[in-house]
Amino acid sequence: MGLDIRWPIGLMFLVVGLLMLVAGFTVPQEQLQRSLNININLIWGVGLLIFGGLMTFFAWLGSRKNGSNPPA
Amino acid sequence: MHDINLGAIDYAILLVYVAAVLGIGFALRRYMKSSRDFLITGRTIPTWVTGLAFISANLGALELVGMAASGAKYGIATSHFYWVGAIPAMVFLAVFMMPFYYGSKARSVPEYLKMRFDERVRALNSISFAVMTLLASGISMNALAKLLNQLLGWNYNVSLWICSVVVMVYVLKGGLTSAIYTEVLQFFMIVLGFAPVVYLGLKDVGGWGKMTESLQQVAANPAALNLGTNATYNANAWTSAWEPLLAGPEKNPMGVDWFAMVFGLGFVLSFGYWCTNFLVVQRAMAAKNMTAARNTPLVAAVPKMLFPALVIVPGMIAVALMSNPQKGYRIPPPPLDQSVYVKAEAAVKSAAGQPAEAAFQQVAQVVGKKMDPAKVAALVKEHAAQPLAMPVFKQRLDDAITEYDYDGVIISLVKRYCPTGLLGLALTALLASFMSGMAGNVTAFNTVWTYDLYQAYIAKDKSDDHYLWMGRAVTVVGVLLSIGTAYFARLYNNAMDVIQLVFGFVNAPLFATFLLGMFWARATGTGAFLGLLGGTATSALFHALTIAKNNTPGLKGGYLGVLHTFPSEMAQNFWLATFAFTACFVLTLVISLLTKRTKTDEELKGLVYSLTPKIKDEEQPFYMRPAVIGVVLLAACVVLNIIFK
Numbered sequence: 001m002g003l004d005i006r007w008p009i010g011l012m013f014l015v016v017g018l019l020m021l022v023a024g025f026t027v028p029q030e031q032l033q034r035s036l037n038i039n040i041n042l043i044w045g046v047g048l049l050i051f052g053g054l055m056t057f058f059a060w061l062g063s064r065k066n067g068s069n070p071p072a
Numbered sequence: 073m074h075d076i077n078l079g080a081i082d083y084a085i086l087l088v089y090v091a092a093v094l095g096i097g098f099a100l101r102r103y104m105k106s107s108r109d110f111l112i113t114g115r116t117i118p119t120w121v122t123g124l125a126f127i128s129a130n131l132g133a134l135e136l137v138g139m140a141a142s143g144a145k146y147g148i149a150t151s152h153f154y155w156v157g158a159i160p161a162m163v164f165l166a167v168f169m170m171p172f173y174y175g176s177k178a179r180s181v182p183e184y185l186k187m188r189f190d191e192r193v194r195a196l197n198s199i200s201f202a203v204m205t206l207l208a209s210g211i212s213m214n215a216l217a218k219l220l221n222q223l224l225g226w227n228y229n230v231s232l233w234i235c236s237v238v239v240m241v242y243v244l245k246g247g248l249t250s251a252i253y254t255e256v257l258q259f260f261m262i263v264l265g266f267a268p269v270v271y272l273g274l275k276d277v278g279g280w281g282k283m284t285e286s287l288q289q290v291a292a293n294p295a296a297l298n299l300g301t302n303a304t305y306n307a308n309a310w311t312s313a314w315e316p317l318l319a320g321p322e323k324n325p326m327g328v329d330w331f332a333m334v335f336g337l338g339f340v341l342s343f344g345y346w347c348t349n350f351l352v353v354q355r356a357m358a359a360k361n362m363t364a365a366r367n368t369p370l371v372a373a374v375p376k377m378l379f380p381a382l383v384i385v386p387g388m389i390a391v392a393l394m395s396n397p398q399k400g401y402r403i404p405p406p407p408l409d410q411s412v413y414v415k416a417e418a419a420v421k422s423a424a425g426q427p428a429e430a431a432f433q434q435v436a437q438v439v440g441k442k443m444d445p446a447k448v449a450a451l452v453k454e455h456a457a458q459p460l461a462m463p464v465f466k467q468r469l470d471d472a473i474t475e476y477d478y479d480g481v482i483i484s485l486v487k488r489y490c491p492t493g494l495l496g497l498a499l500t501a502l503l504a505s506f507m508s509g510m511a512g513n514v515t516a517f518n519t520v521w522t523y524d525l526y527q528a529y530i531a532k533d534k535s536d537d538h539y540l541w542m543g544r545a546v547t548v549v550g551v552l553l554s555i556g557t558a559y560f561a562r563l564y565n566n567a568m569d570v571i572q573l574v575f576g577f578v579n580a581p582l583f584a585t586f587l588l589g590m591f592w593a594r595a596t597g598t599g600a601f602l603g604l605l606g607g608t609a610t611s612a613l614f615h616a617l618t619i620a621k622n623n624t625p626g627l628k629g630g631y632l633g634v635l636h637t638f639p640s641e642m643a644q645n646f647w648l649a650t651f652a653f654t655a656c657f658v659l660t661l662v663i664s665l666l667t668k669r670t671k672t673d674e675e676l677k678g679l680v681y682s683l684t685p686k687i688k689d690e691e692q693p694f695y696m697r698p699a700v701i702g703v704v705l706l707a708a709c710v711v712l713n714i715i716f717k
Contacts, residue, residue, distance in 0.1 A: 003099050005121055005253045009260060012092040016085055016497065023081045023493025031491040035272055041493035044268050051264065 006059035013052030020045030076224060076487050082496030089500045090238055092257060093507070097242030097250045107539035110247035111519040112179050113358040117249070121256050122364065123371025126355040128255035130376075131262060132509020133502065134212040136383055137219065141478030143387020144403060145299075146325045147287060147310025148716055149317060150387070151380040156338040159373050159709045161346035163702040165356075166369040169347050170698075171687055172590055173357055174365040175678050181350040182524040188589045188679045190597035190670065191528075196604060198524035200578045201350060202517055206550060207571055209513035210557020214568075215479070216506050217558065222407040223483040224499075232558055235503060239510050240551040244544055248519070251511040252358060258504040259375070265501025266382050272489040273389035276399070284311045286392040297394055298442070298474040299325070310388065314717040327621070327640025336646025340653040344583035351516040362687065366698040373705050377712065390481045401488065404480035405473035406441060413466055417455075420469075424456035439473065447472035510554070517550045518543050569627055573615070580649040581607020581656030588660050593673065593680045599664030607656025614651045620644045 024042030032039060104110050142150040178184040182201065186194035217232040242250050277283045287310040290297060294305060306316040306323045316324035317333060346352060346369070356368035393401040408416075419438040423431035428445070431452050436443045451468050454460065460468065486498045522543045531538070561568045585604050588595040619630030620641040629644065638644040676683050694700055 002103060003096070003253065005096075005256050008092050008096050008099075008253075009257050012088060012257065013260070013264070015088050019081050019084050019088065020493050020497065023079075023491075026081075027079075027492050034489055034491050035494065036275055036489075038272070038275075040268055040272065041491065044494065044497070048264060051260075 004059050004062055006055045006062065010052050010055030010057075010059055013048050014056060015052075017045050017048030017050075017052050020048060076495070078495060078499075079492035081493050082499065085493075085496035086500050086503070089261065089504065093238065093242050093254045096253050096257070097245035100246030100250045100253070103249065104245075104247050104540075107522065107536050107543055108179075109249070110540055110543045111515075111522055112354075113247070113249045113252065115358055116360050117252060117358050117364075119359060119364040119367045119371055121252065122355050122359045122368040124259045124375070125252040125255035125358075126352055126368050127372040127375050128259040128262070128508045129251075129355060129512030130352055130372075130509075131259070131379075131505055132212055132512070133216045133506035134509070136262070136266075136502070136505045137215070137479050137482055139379075139383040140387040140390075140481045143384035144390045144476075144478050144481050145387070147388055147391075148380075148384065149309075149313050149324060149326055150384045151313050151712075151716065152317075152333055152337065154376060154380050155313075155709050155713050156334065157342040158346060158376050159705060160338065161342040162369040162373045162376065163705055164343060165347045165353070166366045166373075166698050167702045168681070169586070169590060170356055170366040170369070171362065171684065172679055172681075173353060174359070174362055175684070179357075179523050180519050181348060181353055182520060184679070185585075185589070185600075186524075186528075188671075188676070189595075189600045192601045193585070193597060193604070194524060194528070196601065197582075198520050198528075202520050202525065204575050204578070205351065205513045205517045205520075206553050207557050207568075208575070209510055209517075209550075209554040211561050211568055211572070212509060213506070213554060214558040214561040216502075218562070219479060219483055223404065223480055223487065228562075232555060235506055236510070236551050236555055239507050239514065240548060243511055243514050243518075243547050247543070248354070248358060248515045251515040252355060254511065255355075255508045258508040261504040262501045262508075263375070263382065265497045265504070266386075268494055269486055269489055269498050270382060270385055270389070273386060273393075273485055276489070277389055277392040277396075283388060283392045286395045287311050287388060290391055290395045294325070297391070298476075299391070310391065312717060313713065321639040321643060326642050327638075328643045328646060332643050332646035332650065336648075336650045340580065340583060340649040341646070343587075344579055344581075344649070344653075348582050348586050350520060351512050354516050354519065363692060363696065363698070367696070367701065370698060370701045370705060377705070377709060386485055387478075387481050390485060401484075402471070403476040403478060404484050405470045406475055406477045408439065408441075408470075412439060413462070413469065416469055417462070417465060420452050420455050420465075421459075423452045439469070441473045441475050443472050444474050513554070514547060514550050518546045521546045521550070566627065573627070576645070576648070577608050577611040577615070577652070580611045580652035584653050584656035584660060588657065588664070589680070591681045592664075593676055593683055594664055594669065595660060596664045596667045596669055597671075598667045599660045599662075602663050603656045603660030606659040607652045610655035611648050611652035614648045615644075618644055618647075 020041045024039055024045050027041060108114065139150060139153070142153070173181070173184055176184055176187055178187055182194045182198035185197050213232055213236065217228045220226040220231045221228045242254055246253070274280065274283065277286065288307045290299065291305045291307050291309040304322060305325060306319055309316045309324055317326075317328065317330050321327045321329050356365050359365040359368050390401070390403050393399045394403060415438050416435060419435050423434050426434070428449055432443070432445045432448050435448050435452070451472060455465065482502070486495065486502070490498050522539055526542055527539060581604060584607060585600050589600060615629045616632040617630065617635045618638060619625060619628060619634050620638045620643065623629070623641070625631050625634065628641070638647065673683055678684050
C-alpha cells in the first residue's frame with residue numbers, strides 16, 4: 001500500500017518526544033518525587049526524539065529509493 | 073483510591089496519538105477500492121509490519137492488565153504463558169501451517185476449513201468465531217472502561233465511546249490495512265510508554281536482586297500479605313518458573329502440575345489459539361508473499377519472548393513494594409459502590425461502643441469483603457471520636473479491606489510513578505493496547521461475517537461493490553454490538569462468566585481438527601464436524617463433573633456431581649482442554665475411518681501436508697528460512713526457561 005508506516009510513527013514520536021521535553025522543563029519539582037526525583041520526562045523525551053528521528057530518517061531513505069513521497 | 077489530575081501536556085500527548093491513528097486511516101482511504109482491499113488487504117505488506125501487527129493485535133488491554141495481575145498472583149511462573157504457551161505454537165504456525173493458510177488462497181480461517189472439509193465445519197467455526205470475537209471485544213472494553221473509571225475517575229461512557237469511535241473511524245477509512253498499520257504504531261506506543269514505568273518500579277524496589285529477595289520473603293509467609301492462606305509454597309514460588317511447578321501443585325501459587333502446564337497450556341490451548349485464531353492468523357495472511365507470511369509469526373515471536381519484562385515484572389514489583397511497609401503501597405482493593413460506602417459509614421458509626429468482635433462483624437458484613445480487624449477497630453474508634461470526612465473515610469475503609477483487585481496493578485503503578493508528561497504517555501499506551509485489541513477483533517469479525525457468513529449463506533452472487541459496502545456496514549454494526557456487549561457485561565457479570573465459559577468449551581478441542589485436517593488426508597468432513605461437536609460436549613461434561621478446591625458447585629463446575637477436585641481453577645482449565653482435545657482427536661479419527669472420503673487427493677492439494685509440494689526454501693539465504701529462524705527462536709526460548717528456572 002502506498003503509505004510507508006515509518007512516516008506516521010516517526011513523526012508522531014518526534015512530536016510526543018518534544019512534548020515530553022516541554023514537560024521536562026515545566027513540571028514542578030514536587031511532582032518529580034513520583035518518579036523518584038528523576039526528571040524522567042527530559043530523559044525519555046530525548047529517547048523518544050531519537051527513536052522518532054531514526055524512524056523518520058529510514059522512511060526518508062526508503063522514499064528516496066522508491067521515489068514515493070511522504071504523505072501530504 | 074483518589075483520582076489523579078492530567079496536565080495539559082498529558083492531554084496533548086493523547087491527542088497527538090489519536091491524530092496519528094486517524095491520520096493513518098484517512099491516508100489509506102483512497103486505496104480501498106474492492107472488498108479485498110478493505111477486508112484482507114492487497115497482500116503487499118512487508119514482514120516486519122505484519123509481524124508487529126500480529127503481536128499487537130494479541131496485546132489487547134486485557135492482556136496487559138491481566139498479565140500484570142498474574143505477575144502479582146503467580147510471579148515469574150506467569151512467563152509460562154509466553155515461553156511455553158506462545159513461542160512454540162507461533163513457530164509451528166510459521167513453519168508448518170502458514171503454507172496451507174497462505175497457499176490455499178483462502179481469505180479466512182473458516183474458508184480454509186470449507187476447502188479442506190465442508191460447509192458444515194466452516195459454518196460451525198465461523199459462527200462461533202464471529203460471536204466470540206464480538207463478545208470478547210465487549211467484555212474487554214467493559215473491563216478497561218471500568219478500570220479507568222475506578223482508578224482514574226474517568227467517565228465510563230466517555231472512555232468507552234471515544235475509544236470505540238476512534239477505532240471505528242480508522243477501520244472504516246482504511247480497512248484491515250489501517251488496522252495493521254495502526255497496530256504497529258500502537259506496538260511502539262505500548263512498549264515505549266510502559267518501559268519507563270517498569271524501570272522506575274524496579275529502581276524503587278531496589279533492583280532485580282532486591283526484588284527477588286523481597287519476593288522470597290513473601291513466599292515464606294504469603295498469609296502476611298493476604299496472598300492466599302496456603303503457607304507451604306516454595307521459597308522461590310514467585311521468583312522461579314519451573315522449580316515450584318515441578319515440586320507439585322501445592323508448592324506453587326498457580327496450583328498446577330507440570331503435565332497440565334506443558335500439555336494443557338503449552339500444547340492444546342496455545343496451539344489452539346495461535347494456530348487457528350483468525351484474529352492473529354489474518355495478520356500473517358496479509359503479508360506480501362509466502363516467505364513473508366511464514367516469517368510473520370517469527371517476527372512476532374521476538375517481542376513476545378521479551379514481553380514478560382514489560383507485563384509480568386510490574387506485578388512482581390507490586391508485590392515486592394507491598395512487602396515493604398515503608399513504601400506505603402498496596403494493590404488496590406476491589407472497588408465498592410457508592411451506596412456501600414454510605415451503608416458502611418452508618419455501620420461504622422453504630423458499631424462504636426459495641427464489643428470489638430461484634431463491631432468488626434457488623435462492618436465487614438456491610439462491606440461484603442474480607443477485612444483487617446485491627447484496622448476496622450481503629451476506624452470505628454476514630455470515626456466515633458471525630459467523624460471523618462467522606463473522602464478520608466473511603467480511603468480508610470478501602471485500606472482496611474484485605475482482598476485485592478489484581479487488575480488494578482498496572483494503573484496503580486502508573487499513578488504512583490508518573491509525573492505529568494510520562495503520565496500522558498503511559499495512559500496513551502494503555503489506550504493504544506485497548507484500541508489495538510479492539511481493532512483486531514473488529515477486522516477479523518467483519519471479514520468472517522462478510523465472506524464466511526454473508527456471502528456464503530445470505531447473499532451469494534452480488535457485485536464486489538456490494539460486499540465492500542457490507543464490509544463497511546458491518547464494521548459499524550460490529551463496533552456498536554461490542555459497545556452493547558460492554559454495557560451488558562457491566563450489568564450482568566455472571567452472564568458474561570457463563571459466556572466465557574462456553575467459549576472455553578468451543579475453543580478447547582479446535583486444534584485437534586486443524587491438526588488432523590492438515591496432516592492426515594483421510595480426515596473427512598463428517599469426522600471433523602462430529603469430532604468438534606463431541607470435543608465441545610466433552611469439555612462441558614468435564615466442567616460439570618469436576619471442580620477446583622475452595623469453589624462451590626455451580627458456575628465454577630461440578631453441578632452434575634464432583635468426580636475430581638483440582639487444586640486450582642487454572643489446573644481445572646488446563647485439564648479440561650486436555651480432555652476436550654483428546655476427545656475431538658479420537659472422535660475425528662474414528663469417524664473419519666468409518667465414513668467415506670468426499671475430497672480427492674487432487675482437491676486436497678495445497679490443503680494437506682502430504683499432498684502439497686514442499687516449499688523450496690533453498691532459494692532463500694539460510695538466515696531467512698522460516699525453519700532456521702524457528703529453531704533459533706526455540707533455542708532462545710529454552711535458554712530463557714533455564715535462566716529463570
